[in-house]
């Protein structure tokens with residue numbers, strides 16, 4: 191029997207396998223655990239948290255597109271205090287690394303959130319979301335200006351002792367520039383990609399389908415863009431990458447790993463069928479078995495020329 | 496996640512279909528108001544990507560059958576309508592909270608607008624055993640009403656209908672029927688249907704201080720509480736239609 195080692199490293203953190211839940215698509219773990227044993231995952235990333243509780247955007251918040259979905263949830267969340275008081279104690283019961291996704295309108299917001307989360311060892315790291323297309327006057331603006339990406343990263347790095355992940359926006363001309371800014375600012379890991387800004391029109395009503403007009407596109411439709419961005423970034427930065435965007439199967443995940451991602455995150459697929467999260471792990475293992483690969487690290491970056 | 500055999504899938508009017516599926520052995524507790532989130536694509540296909548939520552229309556534990564009644568309105572329900580006997584259907588569920596059903600010797604009003612009548616049927620069957628029921632049905636025309644009229648009458652409930660074009664029952668909407676009824680009389684109201692109807696009914700209920708429950712619809716991403724696509728406004732703050740709902744006390748829902 192071939193011993194298959196699926197473990198992977200994100201800076202100082204070792205994951206038992208490379209499959210992580212993508213922020214915003216897996217609640218706070220509890221709901222997902224009704225369907226799968228979440229402790230089998232590599233790690234869990236929770237919904238984006240903001241300084242104050244947010245009630246999100248108006249309905250409709252989701253629209254289906256060819257092999258994809260547009261969402262404009264608008265970062266509905268209980269706020270940092272609500273998260274720490276109500277959600278974190280539940281999350282702490284599970285034996286798996288947890289990343290907390292944070293969002294803000296200003297550098298001060300991000301620093302405040304990072305400081306609040308710093309005292310909790312049950313959190314392995316924070317994923318700094320400088321890329322949410324669904325909040326007004328902030329969010330994505332940070333992720334489209336490399337000097338802001340650098341500043342946010344540097345300031346958060348100063349106050350947060352755990353792993354700092356920068357989640358970048360694909361809605362930019364040069365993703366490499368943003369990734370390099372994050373690396374220079376002291377990020378440990380880069381997450382790629384958040385959703386692509388898009389829209390859909392209801393031709394019967396002659397109106398946008400989403401209440402918020404624009405939304406973020408995710409799912410298989412964005413996979414080629416995501417793989418390309420992971421590949422470009424992996425060629426130019428040294429820190430590890432969490433690749434995501436449209437992963438539905440083990441082969442999809444392996445594409446990202448070969449493009450240079452050290453781990454992958456799964457969002458839309460988990461919404462459609464939560465069991466896919468575990469199936470993807472099994473399929474990666476099967477691929478390795480079939481190809482006589484014993485260590486995941488032998489796949490990572492294999493497609494880089 | 497479940498996969499069930501389809502026992503039948505029949506067209507009952509121009510755009511209405513009734514699907515009977517085998518209820519999975521491990522699922523015993525199917526309550527009125529629950530829904531299933533059905534996959535409508537084939538294995539490994541990513542289009543259409545999302546599942547489609549459809550309410551439990553009826554459940555028969557003896558014959559091991561779950562009934563779904565759906566209207567063909569777009570791509571997903573069009574695909575559903577092509578499923579044949581013995582095909583397998585993949586779904587998550589039963590999902591949601593369901594209606595309150597532990598009433599005895601009460602006078603109960605059920606009000607369904609359009610396809611909103613679908614989930615009320617199983618509820619009607621369960622409640623009619625020990626309560627007195629009146630059912631008000633509203634739709635655009637006769638075609639959308641005949642099936643419902645027949646099945647609801649068979650439960651022994653008193654049934655009235657309204658159609659916008661006047662081809663069946665009262666000409667007008669179901670709120671008119673409600674105004675004609677002595678609504679004070681009822682101990683409890685259940686309703687499902689278009690938001691404008693629910694909004695009007697809520698106004699009436701507030702005036703007369705009546706209690707009851709609404710089953711709501713909202714666009715869904717996951718159907719299992721993960722994504723917050725489906726939230727509605729309530730006096731308790733935002734609630735997920737798929738998880739805390741789809742059934743809410745009528746006085747708690749805040750319509751925009």
Ligand SMILES: Cc1cc2nc3c(=O)[nH]c(=O)nc-3n(C[C@H](O)[C@H](O)[C@H](O)COP(=O)(O)OP(=O)(O)OC[C@H]3O[C@@H](n4cnc5c(N)ncnc54)[C@H](O)[C@@H]3O)c2cc1C
Nearest residue numbers: 547548549550564565566568569570571572613712713714
């Ligand atoms: C809890 C719940 C129970 C329901 N029960 C029934 C039922 O018993 N019978 C029935 O005929 N219909 C029911 N519906 C509505 C049904 O889900 C939609 O008609 C169906 O999803 C339309 O899919 P489509 O692909 O044919 O339409 P399209 O318009 O092509 O669908 C596009 C997208 O919009 C979503 N969508 C469209 N209309 C609705 C809607 N009214 N509500 C929610 N999502 C919608 C679809 O799911 C899909 O994601 C229910 C909806 C909910 C939320």
Ligand SMILES: Cc1cc2nc3c(=O)[nH]c(=O)nc-3n(C[C@H](O)[C@H](O)[C@H](O)COP(=O)(O)O)c2cc1C
Nearest residue numbers: 212213214238261319383384408409435436457458
């Ligand atoms: C409903 C929904 C909510 C999301 N919420 C967040 C969020 O709060 N923070 C964040 O950084 N990304 C959020 N995302 C983006 C995902 O984490 C992920 O980057 C993106 O969906 C691409 O992966 P996928 O195609 O596997 O879904 C959300 C995506 C969806 C579909």
Ligand code: FES
Nearest residue numbers: 716717718723737
């Ligand atoms: S549809 Fe995802 S939370 Fe309700």
